[in-house]
Amino acid sequence: MSKKENIVIIGAGLCGSLLALRLAQRGYKVSMYESRPDLRTTDISAGRSINLALSDRGFKALRLCGVEEKARDICIPMYGRLMHDREGNTFASSYSGREGEYINSISRGDLNGILLTEAEKHENVTIHFNTECTSVDIENTVAYFKDYNTKEEFSVDGDVIFGTDGAGSALRKSYYLERKFLFSYSQNFLTHGYKELEIPADTLGSHQISKEHLHIWPRGEYMLIALPNLDGSFTVTLFLSYDEGEYNFNNLTSEEKITEFFEKEFSDALELIPCIKDEFLNNPTGALGTVKCSPWHYQNKTLLLGDAAHAIVPFYGQGMNASFEDVTVFDTILDEHEGDWGATFKAYEKARKEDTDAIADLAIDNFYEMRDHVANPLFKQKRKLEMD
Numbered sequence: 001m002s003k004k005e006n007i008v009i010i011g012a013g014l015c016g017s018l019l020a021l022r023l024a025q026r027g028y029k030v031s032m033y034e035s036r037p038d039l040r041t042t043d044i045s046a047g048r049s050i051n052l053a054l055s056d057r058g059f060k061a062l063r064l065c066g067v068e069e070k071a072r073d074i075c076i077p078m079y080g081r082l083m084h085d086r087e088g089n090t091f092a093s094s095y096s097g098r099e100g101e102y103i104n105s106i107s108r109g110d111l112n113g114i115l116l117t118e119a120e121k122h123e124n125v126t127i128h129f130n131t132e133c134t135s136v137d138i139e140n141t142v143a144y145f146k147d148y149n150t151k152e153e154f155s156v157d158g159d160v161i162f163g164t165d166g167a168g169s170a171l172r173k174s175y176y177l178e179r180k181f182l183f184s185y186s187q188n189f190l191t192h193g194y195k196e197l198e199i200p201a202d203t204l205g206s207h208q209i210s211k212e213h214l215h216i217w218p219r220g221e222y223m224l225i226a227l228p229n230l231d232g233s234f235t236v237t238l239f240l241s242y243d244e245g246e247y248n249f250n251n252l253t254s255e256e257k258i259t260e261f262f263e264k265e266f267s268d269a270l271e272l273i274p275c276i277k278d279e280f281l282n283n284p285t286g287a288l289g290t291v292k293c294s295p296w297h298y299q300n301k302t303l304l305l306g307d308a309a310h311a312i313v314p315f316y317g318q319g320m321n322a323s324f325e326d327v328t329v330f331d332t333i334l335d336e337h338e339g340d341w342g343a344t345f346k347a348y349e350k351a352r353k354e355d356t357d358a359i360a361d362l363a364i365d366n367f368y369e370m371r372d373h374v375a376n377p378l379f380k381q382k383r384k385l386e387m388d
């Protein structure tokens with residue numbers, strides 16, 4: 001295998017940009033195509049989670065690629081969860097019971113920006129923004145693109161094509177459409193969606209509630225969570241059914257009803273979100289789904305990684321971490337099989353699939369745990385005793 005091989009990566013999100021960086025470090029020639037504009041120069045946060053929980057799994061991959069410290073510089077450690085009940089009481093709960101353990105709140109855009117910049121420092125990497133992959137001819141390893149700047153359509157021959165283009169992956173769709181091999185695929189949506197809101201910083205630019213916690217307002221059918229940002233704000237995410245229960249996304253369509261809902265269910269949070277009505281009515285509602293599929297690769301030609309291969313619901317805070325771990329595992333497998341992409345892809349999926357299926361199921365379980373269990377009075381009592 002010549003390191004001059006043309007590697008095409010579709011999608012310059014968290015997984016794609018880390019993969020590009022690692023492959024460039026290994027000497028490969030990488031061309032990466034991203035449908036969105038460059039997030040370092042354009043504000044494109046709307047509609048995607050603004051901040052994320054980054055854990056040790058994620059850090060391990062960042063360390064491998066030499067960017068751990070840069071990421072740590074923009075992290076806020078969260079040492080546990082802080083539950084808020086309807087009356088405004090709070091209950092702290094550590095993640096594991098082990099002292100000093102924490103996860104980190106980090107900005108998706110800033111982290112992605114670091115990875116793009118580090119990848120671009122390698123002269124063997126080129127990144128094309130505003131360029132959407134429309135389909136892939138997996139047999140001939142040709143990817144088809146549309147350039148939003150020039151409106152031109154063009155194709156690129158790759159020796160190998162990686163699909164890191166997220167839950168709606170164009171490469172995965174091509175697997176499905178071409179079906180040149182037995183391809184299994186499932187996509188399951190929760191009846192709940194999510195919407196992001198903001199607790200702004202106070203007038204001094206400080207956080208209005210503890211920045212050392214991941215805040216949770218568990219209410220059975222609904223749930224609110226908040227993660228801190230470096231600028232003193234919190235990104236708040238509401239998880240709510242589309243059409244079930246007294247309050248849902250379909251019936252919360254007037255300012256009065258939105259206020260009524262928050263006053264009744266999240267009154268302490270309402271006081272902290274001054275633009276609630278505008279944000280609720282104007283911010284997009286996102287879907288929450290799990291994607292499982294197999295095989296992830298086609299012969300020695302194409303491979304899916306990250307959410308493209310295994311999108312999961314966000315309740316374990318592990319989707320990005322698992323996507324970064326993909327890069328760690330792939331790198332180890334490449335050490336063993338370098339020179340044979342077919343063997344590399346096969347061994348990689350064998351090593352990885354069981355774990356990504358497991359985290360997908362755990363993430364669904366944690367939806368019910370966070371929503372119901374942490375709101376259970378017995379649980380609260382137990383946690384309180386632990387703290388006393």
Ligand code: FAD
Pocket residue numbers: 010011012013014015016033034035036048049051052053054131132133134164165166167168169170194237286305306307308312314316317318319320321322323
């Ligand atoms: P993506 O981040 O989706 O990146 C895919 C990239 O490909 C995007 O830049 C997209 O624009 C581009 N693209 C898509 N289609 C095309 C195309 N056809 N052509 C070219 N480019 C294309 N994970 C955690 O670890 N911790 C958390 O706390 C956490 N919280 C979350 C909260 C919410 C509300 C959600 C929805 C997810 C959360 N996740 C979290 C999961 C995490 O966001 C994903 O697992 C992660 O973004 C996956 O990275 P990726 O690079 O595989 O996919």
